Amino acid sequence: MNREVLVYPNKLLRETSKDVMHFDAHLHTLLQDMYDTMVCREGIGLAAVQIGVPLNVVVINLVDDEGSQLIENLYEIINPVILEKDGLTIYQEGCLSVPGYYDEVERAAHIKISYYDRDGNRHEEEFTDLMAIAVQHEMDHLKGRLFIEKLSYLKRKKFEKEWKKKQKAGK
Ligand code: QAP
Ligand code: CO
Numbered sequence: 715m716n717r718e719v720l721v722y723p724n725k726l727l728r729e730t731s732k733d734v735m736h737f738d739a740h741l742h743t744l745l746q747d748m749y750d751t752m753v754c755r756e757g758i759g760l761a762a763v764q765i766g767v768p769l770n771v772v773v774i775n776l777v778d779d780e781g782s783q784l785i786e787n788l789y790e791i792i793n794p795v796i797l798e799k800d801g802l803t804i805y806q807e808g809c810l811s812v813p814g815y816y817d818e819v820e821r822a823a824h825i826k827i828s829y830y831d832r833d834g835n836r837h838e839e840e841f842t843d844l845m846a847i848a849v850q851h852e853m854d855h856l857k858g859r860l861f862i863e864k865l866s867y868l869k870r871k872k873f874e875k876e877w878k879k880k881q882k883a884g885k
Contacts, residue, residue: 715747716754717765719810722877727811728858731761731768733793737834741771745790745832748773753783757810759848761855764811770794772852776844789845791829794853797838798826805847807861814880815873819864821850 720727734741744767752760752773762771772791777783801823808816826840827849841849851861862873 716750717747719751719755719760719764720766722812722860722862724811726766726768727763727855727860729763729768730858731763731770731856733770734830737792737830737832741792742832744769744771745773749775749788752810755810758783759852760810761852763855763858770856772849772856774845774848774852776848790832791827791849791852792831794827794829794849794856796825796827796853798824798840799850800824803847805844807847807851809851809861811855812860812862814885815862815876817862817865817869817873819851819861821847825849827853 744762748760748762748765748771751765752775758776759772759774762769770793772794774789774791775783775787778787799822802820803823804818804820806816807819823846824840824842825846826838828836828838830836854861862870865873
């Protein structure tokens with residue numbers, strides 16, 4: 715089921731998410747709702763808190779070289795922990811909770827995480843490139859952080875100005 719996405723400055727987006735304790739049908743429904751919501755809005759990543767559920771659950775589904783968002787490339791990442799990170803990369807990020815705004819953010823170029831899948835099996839996996847960026851962006855949501863909080867002072871000012879202007883225009 716496609717759900718509503720919370721938009722900045724909704725206070726719920728600042729909440730710290732909690733670990734999933736039960737890998738049950740409730741979790742599977744949440745994962746399905748997150749997937750439906752993400753795909754419906756043409757997103758490539760979504761954290762549960764963005765639909766108002768403060769649990770450590772993330773879905774990421776990058777688009778392949780042909781521009782297709784294949785379900786076989788869907789990652790369901792539960793209770794993730796960063797084990798290692800190194801290098802730096804800059805990418806023009808966006809967020810379904812900050813619609814219409816994109817700006818450059820600096821993050822680690824390479825990460826290693828542990829996480830659980832929908833059945834409660836633990837995995838360790840390394841990520842680079844866009845997947846490393848997406849995982850870090852979504853894991854920030856779990857700590858109540860948005861990408862706009864990582865912008866330089868001047869870029870943050872630019873964001874606030876554009877956001878106010880957009881709201882005045884009623885968008
Ligand atoms: C997070 O972002 C991300 O403004 C996922 O109008 C960001 O799916 C992963 C979106 C950067 C990797 C790199 C944003 C859709 C989607 C918008 C998204 C919009 C419509 C953002
Ligand atoms: Co986001």
